């Protein structure tokens with residue numbers, strides 16, 4: 219038996235709205251709104267618990283330590299921690315906000331993962347994403363790797379790779395631009411890598427307004443590192459026009475699960491020929507279902523607002539598929555009508571469940587952004603650090619931990635307050651014990 223295990227990012231104690239992601243409509247439009255980290259973390263935990271209760275395997279990905287002081291010291295802010303915060307607040311508040319971001323919650327961007335069945339050495343491969351398109355995200359990869367190593371600590375089963383070179387040519391945003399199509403989670407599959415532009419080839423035309431965060435070269439490097447056979451990797455360009463309309467990652471316009479690809483009809487460049495290539499490359503024996511949503515039913519704008527395609531598409535223990543959608547989809551008439559139609563149409567998706575993830579959604583992160591998918595067989599699952607797996611007890615423990623440590627309000631002014639740093643580090647130090655992670659943060663290693 220092979221399971222798809224979803225590792226959801228636990229929202230960190232400094233979750234805030236800083237408007238840091240040009241090209242991500244929600245991030246920009248909610249800049250400087252007041253955030254509620256406690257509510258954000260509890261909303262995320264509710265989703266994890268619901269997935270666990272449905273009978274799925276659910277994991278927990280710890281947050282990163284924020285504020286991160288190393289980048290501030292590196293660019294010349296000096297003194298005690300409190301002095302560094304005070305000076306940065308005064309002289310470069312935007313940089314300070316970036317160093318406070320809880321963006322590591324969106325674990326679809328933490329790494330790209332290939333299951334052992336696809337890799338020639340028979341191991342599960344992980345490559346942390348360099349996230350070098352946005353400064354606040356470019357400071358994530360080292361801690362991500364520390365966390366992955368603490369969660370998947372067995373070298374017999376798990377191979378960890380360093381993130382790609384920190385340079386736009388190798389822009390890599392992890393699993394948000396990667397999906398796997400296969401007859402089942404346990405069968406050999408086709409890994410679909412979707413890139414926005416090329417680092418080296420100027421014939422490949424990217425978007426003109428917003429940045430393309432994933433390059434072809436990065437996707438190719440991952441396929442090499444993960445030892446994928448040529449037949450098991452396909453590279454398709456994202457439609458640059460939709461990037462310019464706010465589709466900053468492919469998982470805002472397409473999602474795959476087993477033998478289903480659910481996508482908008484403007485998701486890919488030259489959509490008809492892109493889909494033909496995917497159909498021809500599919501290596502399964504079952505039929506590949508491509509559920510393509512027409513623009514007349516759901517516009518790109520509605521897709522971006524509702525995050526329909528940032529739903530998780532999961533296989534239930536019964537074998538049916540369920541769309542795990544943000545509540546915003548139920549509130550958008552066009553999207554709600556399409557979902558109703560789709561559930562009744564001839565395809566494997568037969569159920570939907572909506573979640574309130576507003577705190578994350580307001581920064582452009584839906585259900586699918588919040589999770590990293592790792593397909594694991596029984597032996598591999600046994601080798602995972604058991605403390606990072608969701609259970610009744612873990613849910614109670616983590617909810618209590620959030621309620622004890624988190625604030626229910628963070629404003630821009632709070633970022634100058636050194637007690638927010640102390641509270642956050644104390645909370646995370648305790649969390650590393652709850653999840654048995656060891657010393658993964660800089661402040662624990664100093």
Ligand SMILES: NCCC[C@H](NC(=O)CCC(=O)O)C(=O)O
Pocket residue numbers: 234235236237238239242245246319321324326327355394467581582583584587
């Ligand atoms: N996969 C969803 C990622 C969302 C994330 N948003 C942010 O970082 C917003 C942070 C802020 O603006 O405070 C991003 O754009 O990478």
